[in-house]
Amino acid sequence: MMNNAVVVDDLVVHRGGHEVLRHLSFSIAAGQVTGLLGPSGCGKSTLMRAIVGVQRLTSGSVQVLGAEAGSAPLRDRFGYVTQDVSVYDDLTVGENLAFFASVLGAGRDDVARAVAAVDLGPQVDQVVGNLSGGQRSRASLAVALLGEPELLVLDEPTVGLDPVLRRDLWGLFHRIADGGAAVLVSSHVMDEAERCDRLLLMRDGVFIADDTPDAIRARTGVDDIEQAFLALVDEAGAA
Numbered sequence: 001m002m003n004n005a006v007v008v009d010d011l012v013v014h015r016g017g018h019e020v021l022r023h024l025s026f027s028i029a030a031g032q033v034t035g036l037l038g039p040s041g042c043g044k045s046t047l048m049r050a051i052v053g054v055q056r057l058t059s060g061s062v063q064v065l066g067a068e069a070g071s072a073p074l075r076d077r078f079g080y081v082t083q084d085v086s087v088y089d090d091l092t093v094g095e096n097l098a099f100f101a102s103v104l105g106a107g108r109d110d111v112a113r114a115v116a117a118v119d120l121g122p123q124v125d126q127v128v129g130n131l132s133g134g135q136r137s138r139a140s141l142a143v144a145l146l147g148e149p150e151l152l153v154l155d156e157p158t159v160g161l162d163p164v165l166r167r168d169l170w171g172l173f174h175r176i177a178d179g180g181a182a183v184l185v186s187s188h189v190m191d192e193a194e195r196c197d198r199l200l201l202m203r204d205g206v207f208i209a210d211d212t213p214d215a216i217r218a219r220t221g222v223d224d225i226e227q228a229f230l231a232l233v234d235e236a237g238a239a
């Protein structure tokens with residue numbers, strides 16, 4: 001039986017007077033990297049906010065790890081990284097992690113594991129304000145890895161990173177999923193689609209495809225996911 005970390009049923013969200021998420025129903029399996037891809041403004045961040053419980057729902061439901069999204073028992077069972085850096089600029093990498101570990105009740109070993117996972121060992125004593133953009137994003141990611149979360153929700157974690165770092169981070173996402181966690185990663189860069197076990201292609205608050213990259217390519221008859229996305233948009237328009 002598929003072990004679902006997230007179950008969304010008929011979810012509708014309005015923001016600024018618009019229907020941003022339109023009757024979404026789907027689930028996210030543990031042990032997989034699920035990619036949420038679509039153009040800017042299609043609703044990816046809003047959907048992630050709904051899953052981590054910080055978005056008011058208009059209707060429908062979001063269950064996370066068997067509980068209602070946003071409910072207290074979930075607090076230390078998932079990690080969430082937004083596009084805004086969430087670490088303190090005036091503390092070092094190590095101090096930031098020690099602070100968040102104490103909030104979560106995580107141990108020193110866990111801090112060392114998180115630092116190593118994002119490859120920030122050499123920067124551990126550096127003040128975050130002096131790090132490069134990519135290093136700062138990795139520091140935020142390290143915080144999300146504390147406590148070995150069962151669900152990791154990452155909103156465009158690879159924006160602004162160089163190709164080598166991007167490849168390494170995708171490797172890390174897969175290792176986390178192989179360890180049994182559910183990993184949900186958003187991106188508006190279609191070439192990242194190849195790296196996902198499953199793709200949710202989103203447009204205007206609905207999914208226009210939900211399948212493996214191979215199956216999406218086979219269905220559209222094109223090799224490139226960006227071209228496949230455009231073919232699916234045309235197909236949806238023609239329907």
Ligand SMILES: Nc1ncnc2c1ncn2[C@@H]1O[C@H](COP(=O)(O)OP(=O)(O)OP(=O)(O)O)[C@@H](O)[C@H]1O
Nearest residue numbers: 015016020038039040041042043044045046047188
């Ligand atoms: N605070 C807000 N108030 C009103 N409308 C909002 C707010 N935040 C987002 N929206 C609208 O909701 C829609 C979806 O936005 P969302 O941030 O979820 O998209 P996205 O796919 O994550 O985009 P991006 O890739 O640019 O981050 C957009 O039309 C946006 O204008």
